[in-house]
Amino acid sequence: QSVLIQPPSASGTPGQRATISCSRSSSNIETTAVNWYQQLPGTAPKLLIYSNNQRPSGVPDRFSGSKSGTSASLAISGLQSEDEADYYCAVWDDSLKGWVFGGGTKLTVL
Amino acid sequence: QVQLVESGGGFVQPGGSLRLSCAASGFTFGDYYMSWIRQAPGKGLEWISYISNSANAIYYSGSVKGRFTISRDNAKNSLFLQMNSLRAEDTAIYYCVRSSHYGPDFWGQGTLVTVSS
Numbered sequence: 001q002s003v004l005i006q007p008p009s010a011s012g013t014p015g016q017r018a019t020i021s022c023s024r025s026s027s028n029i030e031t032t033a034v035n036w037y038q039q040l041p042g043t044a045p046k047l048l049i050y051s052n053n054q055r056p057s058g059v060p061d062r063f064s065g066s067k068s069g070t071s072a073s074l075a076i077s078g079l080q081s082e083d084e085a086d087y088y089c090a091v092w093d094d095s096l097k098g099w100v101f102g103g104g105t106k107l108t109v110l
Numbered sequence: 111q112v113q114l115v116e117s118g119g120g121f122v123q124p125g126g127s128l129r130l131s132c133a134a135s136g137f138t139f140g141d142y143y144m145s146w147i148r149q150a151p152g153k154g155l156e157w158i159s160y161i162s163n164s165a166n167a168i169y170y171s172g173s174v175k176g177r178f179t180i181s182r183d184n185a186k187n188s189l190f191l192q193m194n195s196l197r198a199e200d201t202a203i204y205y206c207v208r209s210s211h212y213g214p215d216f217w218g219q220g221t222l223v224t225v226s227s
Binding site: 033035037043044045046047050051054056088090092096097098099100101102103104 | 145147154155156157159160169170171205210212213214215216217218219220
Protein backbone atom coordinates (compact mmCIF):
# COMPACT_ATOMS: atom_id res chain seq x y z
CA GLN A 1 0.00 0.00 0.00
CA SER A 2 1.39 3.37 -0.99
CA VAL A 3 1.68 6.34 1.31
CA LEU A 4 1.45 9.97 0.29
CA ILE A 5 3.85 12.25 2.12
CA GLN A 6 3.12 15.90 2.81
CA PRO A 7 4.91 18.38 5.06
CA PRO A 8 2.88 18.85 8.24
CA SER A 9 2.97 22.62 8.00
CA ALA A 10 3.56 25.51 5.64
CA SER A 11 3.31 29.26 6.01
CA GLY A 12 3.44 32.55 4.19
CA THR A 13 2.52 36.18 4.52
CA PRO A 14 -0.41 37.85 2.75
CA GLY A 15 0.32 38.34 -0.92
CA GLN A 16 3.12 35.78 -1.00
CA ARG A 17 3.15 32.45 -2.81
CA ALA A 18 3.02 29.21 -0.86
CA THR A 19 3.67 25.71 -2.14
CA ILE A 20 2.78 22.35 -0.65
CA SER A 21 4.38 19.13 -1.87
CA CYS A 22 3.04 15.60 -2.05
CA SER A 23 5.25 12.61 -2.77
CA ARG A 24 4.48 8.93 -2.98
CA SER A 25 6.54 6.47 -1.01
CA SER A 26 6.08 3.28 -2.98
CA SER A 27 6.08 4.38 -6.58
CA ASN A 28 6.52 7.31 -8.85
CA ILE A 29 3.60 9.70 -8.69
CA GLU A 30 4.17 10.56 -12.33
CA THR A 31 1.65 8.02 -13.65
CA THR A 32 -1.08 8.84 -11.12
CA ALA A 33 -3.62 11.64 -11.25
CA VAL A 34 -3.50 13.77 -8.11
CA ASN A 35 -6.36 15.62 -6.45
CA TRP A 36 -6.04 18.35 -3.84
CA TYR A 37 -8.57 19.19 -1.15
CA GLN A 38 -8.92 22.22 1.09
CA GLN A 39 -10.43 21.87 4.56
CA LEU A 40 -11.20 25.16 6.28
CA PRO A 41 -11.41 25.00 10.08
CA GLY A 42 -14.52 23.19 11.25
CA THR A 43 -15.79 22.41 7.76
CA ALA A 44 -15.86 19.50 5.34
CA PRO A 45 -13.12 19.14 2.73
CA LYS A 46 -13.63 20.76 -0.64
CA LEU A 47 -12.16 19.69 -3.98
CA LEU A 48 -9.57 22.25 -5.01
CA ILE A 49 -7.65 20.61 -7.86
CA TYR A 50 -8.36 17.42 -9.80
CA SER A 51 -6.35 15.50 -12.37
CA ASN A 52 -3.11 17.17 -11.27
CA ASN A 53 -3.86 20.69 -12.46
CA GLN A 54 -7.58 21.19 -13.19
CA ARG A 55 -9.67 23.59 -11.15
CA PRO A 56 -13.37 22.93 -10.53
CA SER A 57 -15.71 25.76 -11.33
CA GLY A 58 -15.54 28.43 -8.67
CA VAL A 59 -12.00 27.78 -7.49
CA PRO A 60 -9.88 30.92 -7.94
CA ASP A 61 -6.96 30.74 -10.34
CA ARG A 62 -4.69 31.63 -7.41
CA PHE A 63 -4.70 27.89 -6.78
CA SER A 64 -2.72 25.72 -9.17
CA GLY A 65 -1.49 22.15 -9.24
CA SER A 66 1.50 20.58 -10.90
CA LYS A 67 3.37 17.35 -10.99
CA SER A 68 7.00 16.60 -11.71
CA GLY A 69 8.90 13.37 -11.33
CA THR A 70 8.33 11.91 -7.89
CA SER A 71 6.10 14.60 -6.45
CA ALA A 72 3.08 16.79 -6.99
CA SER A 73 2.66 20.34 -5.76
CA LEU A 74 -0.10 22.74 -4.88
CA ALA A 75 0.73 26.40 -5.27
CA ILE A 76 -1.27 29.26 -3.81
CA SER A 77 -0.38 32.70 -5.07
CA GLY A 78 -1.46 36.01 -3.57
CA LEU A 79 -2.01 34.41 -0.15
CA GLN A 80 -5.04 35.60 1.77
CA SER A 81 -5.97 35.06 5.40
CA GLU A 82 -8.93 32.95 4.31
CA ASP A 83 -6.52 30.46 2.74
CA GLU A 84 -5.59 29.27 6.23
CA ALA A 85 -6.68 25.65 6.12
CA ASP A 86 -5.55 22.07 5.96
CA TYR A 87 -4.66 20.83 2.48
CA TYR A 88 -4.68 17.18 1.43
CA CYS A 89 -3.44 15.43 -1.68
CA ALA A 90 -5.06 12.20 -2.83
CA VAL A 91 -4.60 9.53 -5.47
CA TRP A 92 -6.49 6.43 -6.53
CA ASP A 93 -4.61 3.28 -5.54
CA ASP A 94 -5.45 0.48 -7.92
CA SER A 95 -4.14 -2.26 -5.65
CA LEU A 96 -6.20 -0.99 -2.73
CA LYS A 97 -9.15 -0.16 -4.99
CA GLY A 98 -9.54 2.98 -2.97
CA TRP A 99 -8.40 6.52 -2.41
CA VAL A 100 -5.22 7.27 -0.50
CA PHE A 101 -4.78 10.63 1.17
CA GLY A 102 -1.66 12.42 2.27
CA GLY A 103 -1.33 13.25 5.93
CA GLY A 104 -2.34 16.86 5.32
CA THR A 105 -0.52 20.19 5.49
CA LYS A 106 -1.65 22.97 7.78
CA LEU A 107 -1.17 26.30 6.02
CA THR A 108 -0.75 29.36 8.22
CA VAL A 109 -0.99 32.86 6.81
CA LEU A 110 1.17 34.97 9.10
CA GLN B 111 -27.35 22.67 -5.67
CA VAL B 112 -25.63 19.46 -4.63
CA GLN B 113 -26.46 18.44 -1.07
CA LEU B 114 -25.32 15.44 0.94
CA VAL B 115 -26.76 15.18 4.43
CA GLU B 116 -25.47 12.50 6.76
CA SER B 117 -27.32 11.18 9.79
CA GLY B 118 -27.15 8.32 12.25
CA GLY B 119 -24.00 9.18 14.12
CA GLY B 120 -23.80 9.12 17.87
CA PHE B 121 -22.30 7.49 20.91
CA VAL B 122 -21.87 3.71 21.02
CA GLN B 123 -19.97 1.27 23.21
CA PRO B 124 -17.17 -0.89 21.83
CA GLY B 125 -18.60 -3.90 20.04
CA GLY B 126 -21.79 -2.06 19.21
CA SER B 127 -23.37 -1.14 15.89
CA LEU B 128 -24.56 1.98 14.09
CA ARG B 129 -26.11 2.62 10.71
CA LEU B 130 -25.23 5.84 8.93
CA SER B 131 -27.42 7.33 6.22
CA CYS B 132 -26.76 9.96 3.61
CA ALA B 133 -29.54 11.77 1.77
CA ALA B 134 -28.49 13.14 -1.60
CA SER B 135 -30.13 15.87 -3.64
CA GLY B 136 -29.33 18.32 -6.39
CA PHE B 137 -27.86 15.75 -8.79
CA THR B 138 -28.76 12.43 -10.41
CA PHE B 139 -27.70 10.14 -7.57
CA GLY B 140 -27.83 6.97 -9.65
CA ASP B 141 -25.19 8.33 -12.05
CA TYR B 142 -22.46 8.63 -9.42
CA TYR B 143 -20.17 6.38 -7.47
CA MET B 144 -20.22 7.19 -3.74
CA SER B 145 -17.76 6.81 -0.88
CA TRP B 146 -17.54 7.04 2.87
CA ILE B 147 -14.44 8.85 4.11
CA ARG B 148 -13.72 9.44 7.78
CA GLN B 149 -11.60 11.76 9.88
CA ALA B 150 -10.59 10.92 13.42
CA PRO B 151 -10.46 13.90 15.81
CA GLY B 152 -7.48 16.07 14.93
CA LYS B 153 -6.30 13.62 12.28
CA GLY B 154 -6.27 13.32 8.51
CA LEU B 155 -8.66 11.83 6.00
CA GLU B 156 -9.14 8.09 5.59
CA TRP B 157 -11.11 6.52 2.74
CA ILE B 158 -13.03 3.50 4.04
CA SER B 159 -15.50 2.37 1.40
CA TYR B 160 -16.67 2.92 -2.16
CA ILE B 161 -19.73 1.75 -4.11
CA SER B 162 -20.34 2.01 -7.83
CA ASN B 163 -23.47 3.67 -9.17
CA SER B 164 -25.23 0.35 -9.70
CA ALA B 165 -23.71 -1.25 -6.58
CA ASN B 166 -22.01 -3.96 -8.62
CA ALA B 167 -18.55 -2.85 -7.41
CA ILE B 168 -17.89 -2.37 -3.72
CA TYR B 169 -14.55 -1.90 -1.98
CA TYR B 170 -13.42 -1.46 1.61
CA SER B 171 -10.23 -0.41 3.32
CA GLY B 172 -8.48 -3.04 5.35
CA SER B 173 -9.35 -1.24 8.57
CA VAL B 174 -13.10 -1.82 8.17
CA LYS B 175 -13.39 -4.83 5.86
CA GLY B 176 -15.60 -7.51 7.40
CA ARG B 177 -17.15 -5.09 9.91
CA PHE B 178 -18.70 -2.35 7.76
CA THR B 179 -21.14 -2.70 4.86
CA ILE B 180 -21.85 0.00 2.32
CA SER B 181 -25.10 0.04 0.37
CA ARG B 182 -27.30 2.40 -1.59
CA ASP B 183 -30.91 2.91 -2.66
CA ASN B 184 -30.97 4.82 -5.92
CA ALA B 185 -34.75 5.10 -5.84
CA LYS B 186 -34.49 6.99 -2.56
CA ASN B 187 -31.27 8.87 -3.38
CA SER B 188 -29.66 7.40 -0.30
CA LEU B 189 -26.32 5.94 0.75
CA PHE B 190 -25.80 3.82 3.85
CA LEU B 191 -23.01 2.48 6.02
CA GLN B 192 -23.75 -0.35 8.43
CA MET B 193 -21.03 -0.41 11.07
CA ASN B 194 -20.68 -3.47 13.31
CA SER B 195 -18.14 -4.53 15.92
CA LEU B 196 -17.20 -0.92 16.48
CA ARG B 197 -13.87 -0.10 18.10
CA ALA B 198 -12.50 2.98 19.82
CA GLU B 199 -10.36 3.66 16.76
CA ASP B 200 -13.51 4.00 14.65
CA THR B 201 -14.27 7.25 16.45
CA ALA B 202 -14.38 9.88 13.71
CA ILE B 203 -16.45 12.21 11.61
CA TYR B 204 -17.89 10.16 8.76
CA TYR B 205 -18.35 11.97 5.47
CA CYS B 206 -20.61 10.90 2.63
CA VAL B 207 -18.75 11.79 -0.57
CA ARG B 208 -19.79 11.87 -4.19
CA SER B 209 -17.25 10.64 -6.72
CA SER B 210 -16.98 11.85 -10.28
CA HIS B 211 -14.76 10.32 -12.91
CA TYR B 212 -11.92 12.31 -11.35
CA GLY B 213 -12.52 11.16 -7.80
CA PRO B 214 -14.24 12.49 -4.68
CA ASP B 215 -15.70 15.82 -5.68
CA PHE B 216 -18.39 16.79 -3.18
CA TRP B 217 -18.55 16.12 0.55
CA GLY B 218 -21.37 16.24 3.05
CA GLN B 219 -20.90 18.00 6.37
CA GLY B 220 -20.30 14.73 8.18
CA THR B 221 -21.72 12.91 11.17
CA LEU B 222 -19.74 12.19 14.33
CA VAL B 223 -19.40 8.63 15.60
CA THR B 224 -17.96 8.19 19.08
CA VAL B 225 -17.04 4.70 20.30
CA SER B 226 -16.30 4.61 23.99
CA SER B 227 -17.11 2.69 27.13
